[in-house]
Structures are given as C-alpha cells and as structure tokens.
Amino acid sequence: MVTEKIEATLEELFKDSKYDRLKMIKGAAKSILRSMEPLDFKDAYLSISKEQGQGLIKLITDNKLKRIVEFGTSFGISTLFLAQGVLETGGRIITTELIASKADKAIENFKRAGVSDLIDVRVGDAVETLKNHNDSIDLLLLDGWKDLYLSIFQMLESKFHANTFIYVDNAEMVEAKAFINVIRKNSKYQLEPQFGGKVVLISLKK
Incomplete structure (x- = not known):
C-alpha cells in the first residue's frame, strides 16, 4: 500500500535527520563570520516536524486541496x-x-x-523554475531560502x-518575519500563527 511505503520512507528520513544536526551546527560555526549561503546546507535535512506534516495532511484533505506548489524540497x-x-x-505537487x-x-x-507520479x-532557482506557472494554486508551501x-x-x-492557503514555515526567522509584515499590511489576507509561531498560515479573507 502506497501510504505504508510513504510512512516507512518518512521514518527512515527522520531517523537520518537526527544525525544531521551536528553537521548543521558545525556548518553554522564555520559560517559565523560571513553570510550563510544555500550550499552551506547541501547536506542538511532542514525538515518540518512530524506534527507539522500531519497538520499539512489534514489541511489538504479537509479542504480538498489538489494543486500544490512547494518552495524548498x-x-x-x-x-x-x-x-x-x-x-x-x-492532486499533484510541484516542488x-x-x-x-x-x-x-x-x-x-x-x-x-511510490509517489513519483x-x-x-x-531543479534550480525557484524564481526561474516557477516563473511560467500558469495553473491556479490551492496550497503554496514556503520553506526555502527565506x-x-x-x-x-x-x-x-x-x-x-x-x-x-499559503503555508509559511520558519516564520520566526528574521527574513520570514519581514515577509509576513509586508503581507499583514494587505487587508485582503488573514494570518493565523501555528505551532507556537513557527508557522503562519495565510489565506484570503472571506
């Protein structure tokens, strides 16, 4: 069953990600005197939590979301x-x-x-890989370079x-906060903090 294969793969990835944290700390230490770059995280998982993942599944199924775009695979x-x-x-996913x-x-x-289809x-700069996107979007997940x-x-x-829905991960980070402050000034959007402020869910006001 596909769901079981997904869950098994996720368990392995979360297990691997635990051993990844030391690499991230060392990489950050080396980069402390300069700006961090994407390649500093080429080996880092930088993943959402299991709780966030379950929340995303519920968001998709409760609202019957089909057309999903993810920034930051x-x-x-x-x-x-x-x-x-x-x-x-x-539905389908573009990531x-x-x-x-x-x-x-x-x-x-x-x-x-078992979900490649x-x-x-x-692959590449999302500003380029997504610039000709023509379909409507049900869910945009922002989890790349802030x-x-x-x-x-x-x-x-x-x-x-x-x-x-626009799902903003790492919403507590400085660059993400700057983005959220811009969107907050737009009266057509409503913002809902989740997971203690780590996530902000943006939607259009009804």
Missing part, C-alpha cells in the same frame, strides 16, 4: 507529507530545489515511497483563489 520530507494528502484528493544533489536524493526518496521536481519568500509569493499571487 530539500530531501523531500515535507513533500512526502504533501503526497499523503494528495493521494486522498487526487522546487536549488541544489541538484538534494533534488536527486529527494527523487530517490519519492521513488522508494504525483510529484514534479524542478529572503525569497516575498518574491515567490508576489510572482505566484495571480494564481491564488478564494480558497488558497
């Missing part, structure tokens, strides 16, 4: 939770990853989980509709 943990959701709604080696590993994980992986949140949002905003 990493090794595909969040994407696999999205896949569990769209298995029930009959983007800047670093090719991470995208390759994510693709392997999707194959192992549900996921379109785009200073691009606003650019991605504005580029895809014309594809939002009355029932679109």
Whole structure:
C-alpha cells in the first residue's frame, strides 16, 4: 500500500535527520563570520516536524486541496507529507530545489515511497523554475531560502483563489518575519500563527 511505503520512507528520513544536526551546527560555526549561503546546507535535512506534516495532511484533505506548489524540497520530507494528502484528493505537487544533489536524493526518496507520479521536481532557482506557472494554486508551501519568500509569493499571487492557503514555515526567522509584515499590511489576507509561531498560515479573507 502506497501510504505504508510513504510512512516507512518518512521514518527512515527522520531517523537520518537526527544525525544531521551536528553537521548543521558545525556548518553554522564555520559560517559565523560571513553570510550563510544555500550550499552551506547541501547536506542538511532542514525538515518540518512530524506534527507539522500531519497538520499539512489534514489541511489538504479537509479542504480538498489538489494543486500544490512547494518552495524548498530539500530531501523531500515535507513533500512526502504533501503526497499523503494528495493521494486522498487526487492532486499533484510541484516542488522546487536549488541544489541538484538534494533534488536527486529527494527523487530517490519519492521513488522508494511510490509517489513519483504525483510529484514534479524542478531543479534550480525557484524564481526561474516557477516563473511560467500558469495553473491556479490551492496550497503554496514556503520553506526555502527565506529572503525569497516575498518574491515567490508576489510572482505566484495571480494564481491564488478564494480558497488558497499559503503555508509559511520558519516564520520566526528574521527574513520570514519581514515577509509576513509586508503581507499583514494587505487587508485582503488573514494570518493565523501555528505551532507556537513557527508557522503562519495565510489565506484570503472571506
């Protein structure tokens, strides 16, 4: 059963991600005197939590979301939770990853989980890989480089509709806060903090 394969793959990835934290700490220490760059995290999982993943599945299934765009694939943990959701709604996922080696590993994980046919992986700068996106979006997951949140949002905003959700991860980080402050000033959107402020869910006011 596909769901069981997804869950088994996720368990393995979460187990691997625990051993990844020391690498992240060491990488951050080396980079403390300069700006962090995406390649500093080429081996880092940077994943959402299991609780967030279950919340995403519920968001997708409760609202029958089908057309999903994810900014920031990493090794595909969040994407696999999205896949569990769209298995029930009959949807599909477009996900983007800047670093090719991470995208390759994510693709392997999707194959192992049996959901490759549900996921379109785009490798490169998301401003380029998503710039010609023409379909409406039911859910936009922002979990990539934080200073691009606003650019991605504005580029895809014309594809939002009355029932679109924008899921902002790492909302407590400085660059993400700057993005959220811009959106908060737009009266057509409502913002709902979740998971103690780590996540902000944006939707259009009814």
